Each structure stands twice: as structure tokens, then as C-alpha cells.
Amino acid sequence: MRLFSFFLLLCILVLQENPAFARQQNFRQTPGSDTVEAGTPPIINVHSAILYDLTDDSVLFEQNADKRIQPASLTKVMSMFLALDAITDKRFRFDTPVTVSKKAASEGGSSMGIRAGERVPLGELLLGMAVSSGNDASYAVAELVGGSNQAFIAAMNAKARQLGMYSTHFCTPNGLPMQGQYTTARDMLILARAYLTKYPWALSFHNRRTLKHLNHISWNRNPLLSQYPGADGLKTGWVRASGYNMIFTAQRKKHRLLAVILGAPDALHRGVEACRMLDAGFLVCAQKEHSILEALEHLPFENYKIDLLKNAHDARARYGHVSSGKKKTRLKQNASVKNRKRHKTGEKVSNRRGPQRNKQRVQHKRRRGSAPS
Numbered sequence: 001m002r003l004f005s006f007f008l009l010l011c012i013l014v015l016q017e018n019p020a021f022a023r024q025q026n027f028r029q030t031p032g033s034d035t036v037e038a039g040t041p042p043i044i045n046v047h048s049a050i051l052y053d054l055t056d057d058s059v060l061f062e063q064n065a066d067k068r069i070q071p072a073s074l075t076k077v078m079s080m081f082l083a084l085d086a087i088t089d090k091r092f093r094f095d096t097p098v099t100v101s102k103k104a105a106s107e108g109g110s111s112m113g114i115r116a117g118e119r120v121p122l123g124e125l126l127l128g129m130a131v132s133s134g135n136d137a138s139y140a141v142a143e144l145v146g147g148s149n150q151a152f153i154a155a156m157n158a159k160a161r162q163l164g165m166y167s168t169h170f171c172t173p174n175g176l177p178m179q180g181q182y183t184t185a186r187d188m189l190i191l192a193r194a195y196l197t198k199y200p201w202a203l204s205f206h207n208r209r210t211l212k213h214l215n216h217i218s219w220n221r222n223p224l225l226s227q228y229p230g231a232d233g234l235k236t237g238w239v240r241a242s243g244y245n246m247i248f249t250a251q252r253k254k255h256r257l258l259a260v261i262l263g264a265p266d267a268l269h270r271g272v273e274a275c276r277m278l279d280a281g282f283l284v285c286a287q288k289e290h291s292i293l294e295a296l297e298h299l300p301f302e303n304y305k306i307d308l309l310k311n312a313h314d315a316r317a318r319y320g321h322v323s324s325g326k327k328k329t330r331l332k333q334n335a336s337v338k339n340r341k342r343h344k345t346g347e348k349v350s351n352r353r354g355p356q357r358n359k360q361r362v363q364h365k366r367r368r369g370s371a372p373s
Helices: 002-016 019-026 072-088 122-130 135-146 149-163 185-198 200-206 267-285 292-297 310-319 337-344 355-367
Strands: 029-036 048-053 058-063 097-099 119-121 210-213 216-219 231-239 243-252 255-264
Touching: 048 185, 048 267, 058 185, 058 267, 058 292, 072 122, 072 135, 072 149, 072 185, 072 200, 072 231, 072 243, 097 122, 097 135, 119 122, 122 135, 122 200, 122 210, 135 149, 149 185, 185 200, 185 231, 185 243, 185 255, 200 231, 210 310, 216 310, 231 267, 243 267, 255 267, 267 292
Parallel strands: 029 058
Antiparallel strands: 048 058, 048 255, 097 119, 210 216, 231 243, 243 255
């Protein structure tokens, strides 16, 4: 009898290591839900996507949801998850001062603007991760919570396995590209669902649209905030290896939808396709459409207008120009789609370095694909 029990336990453990079992265990398919199989023309113009009804615990739509891709700054959701766990366990507080290391301050790509030797409250660093997509802030949090960057990354991967994210491996705490780092739309949905289920109030970090730290002004790259009714999170990301990624959520009446897009060709497609998915989802939830596919047929891309720079303009209106000459943000009122795409990578003009030297520095960073946002 004991031998049988041990064998049964062993079978369960083996099954739990199976990604297919994890998918069945984590999500329920709604009768009539739509799946776009690999090899068929995409319905949503992105590499992969998944749409989930958090209220009814069911998947409404998926497209190549198990295709592996670089997570970019969506990685920061896992980093914030671990930080909030540490605060919940009373290891730290939101007002715990964090001394910024030289390594953290020198992280490339999207930045909160923290400086080496500066002491910043943990809660403010979490805001920097959510709003500014600060790679510097994320590294500083990793060093505090994990004791070291490598120990924190090990904890990230342990948490991923605990949650059932069997097609994800993290190599950095902030999403900067590295060989061997990957995820899937389904795994990012598993992460986001667990994160919001345990910490629903964490949306207060993610729905803030602007942030100023010292003389550094930054803004949230999520275009749905203030432009899509009910949208209040969650996280965007970009690296050259992945394209434009986003975890996003919105609530209308009793239904909260949660979705993931990975590998959009540009920021405009990321934003518009997110709106189309949410619109289709709410129509199905309201029983005004039978399926997501049918709803999407009635929601053409060209009917959507999104101002990709709205949060940036709001940041300028709120904080004005940087007066110290350290960093200044360059905006154009009539930005073309090409200019909007360039702006999304976080280009900055520094008066200290001079525009030409700064241009060379930014181009060097972009060649490495190292500015997730």
C-alpha cells in the first residue's frame, strides 16, 4: 500500500513537470473560446496573444500562446511580485531605504534616473519599475531583496516553477536581453493572474502615468491608461529580439479581463490590438457576440485612434522642462508612426553630453536592443 502511494505521488510530480498538465491545471477553456493554431494566419497582428476572463476564470482567446519569446520588461512583474512577497513577509517595508549601487545606476535602457550612492525608499523604486520601466530600479530592488542579483534571479525562476510557468526562464531582473531568457504569452498570463489575485492593490503602481525622480521625468508606456475605459494596468516591454510586448487589464461592471500580447511589430499595433482584444472580450462577456473571432471581424484596426505620446505630454504638462540640464525629454507634437516607434525606445537628449555625443550613445544602445519599455 505504501509502495502504491509513493508511486501515485511520483506520477503526480511528473505530471506537474509537464507543461500540458500545467496548462490544464491553470486555465479553464470557455465553451466556444477561440484558438488560433500555429501555422494559420494570425487574427491579431502580433506573434502571440491570450485573453482571459479573470472574473469567470476562463480563457476566451489564444493565438500561439505557447510560442517562446524574450519577455523584455514584462520581467519586472515577477521582480515586483518577489519584492511585495518580501514586504508581506515583513523582511522589508515600503519605506525601507535602498542604497543604489554603481551597477544598478549604470544599467542601460529605460531608466528611473537613480544615482549611485543615493538612498531611495523601496516603494519609490517599485513605482520606478512600474511607471518608468526602470532597469536601474529593478536591479537595485533585486540586490536588496535577493542579497545579490544572481540570488534574486534564482528566486525568480523558483517562483516561476512554483506558479506553473514551465516555459519561462529568467536571466535578468529587468528584462534586458540575454541568451537563454524566454517566456510565453500563457506563462505571462499565469504570472499576471497570480500577481493580481494576491496583490490586487498593486494596480496602484501600474496605473500611474507619470513620475519624477530628482530631475528625471518619465512616463508610463501603456497607451491604454486614460484612453481605454476601465484600463488600469499592467506592464509594457520592448527589446529588439521580441518586439513590443504588453500585459494589460481592464474592468467593466463585474468583468475584469486580463490579456497578454507578445511580439507586436510596433507600439501602434501593440496598443490598437490590445484595444481590439478587450473590446471583443467585453462583447462576448455581455453576450453581444458569440465568439472573439466573430467580434474581431466587426472591430477593424483602422477604426482605432491612439495617442502614443499622451502620457509623455501629460508628464511635460505636469512637471515642465528639466531645469538642471541633466536630462531633457524631446517630444514632437505631430509625431509620425516612425517617430513614435523611436520615441518608445526611450531616446533622451542630454545637454551635458551634447546632442551629437548623446545620439551616438543612444544608437549604440539600440543596436544592442537594450532598452525595454
